[in-house]
Amino acid sequence: MLSAAISFILTAGGVAFAGLRAYRRRFLSATRWFAVALLPAGLYLTGLFPLASTIAREFADWATRLVFDPRVWTGIALLGVSAVLLVTTRWVGRRGGTAVESAPERPAAAGPAPERPAVAAPAPKAAKKPAAGKREDGLGDFADIEEILRKRGI
Known part of the structure; x- marks a missing residue:
């Protein structure tokens, strides 16, 4: 009976x-507020x-x-260790991993594994040479605009 009184008092107040x-x-x-008041x-x-x-x-x-x-x-600790291991292996996998995981397993009777060719590092890009007539201080576009304005007499 007390729960009825409390619920209807809350409803009336709302x-x-x-x-x-x-x-x-x-x-x-x-x-x-009316919708919330109807809940009790x-x-x-x-x-x-x-x-x-x-x-x-x-x-x-x-x-x-x-x-x-x-x-x-103990269960929480095991879940934490599992999460740390999963995150760590994902992070290591994205950074390149180890050669052990990427090399296919070969039976010992097949002999030594052939050597992989070394992957050549990409050559560094050549520095761009500034176009003729452009300034090297980073204002090359402004020099073009200045030249156009000068031709028009502005």
């Missing part, structure tokens, strides 16, 4: 606040308050086990 918001011509806010009465009338109580109790039990049970902390 509807009153929504009415104040509507009186101040804030209809969007008033509609939101709806939860009570559908019988969902006992369900919410059960969920809260189970969540509290789970949280207590999480904090005080050493097996849970």
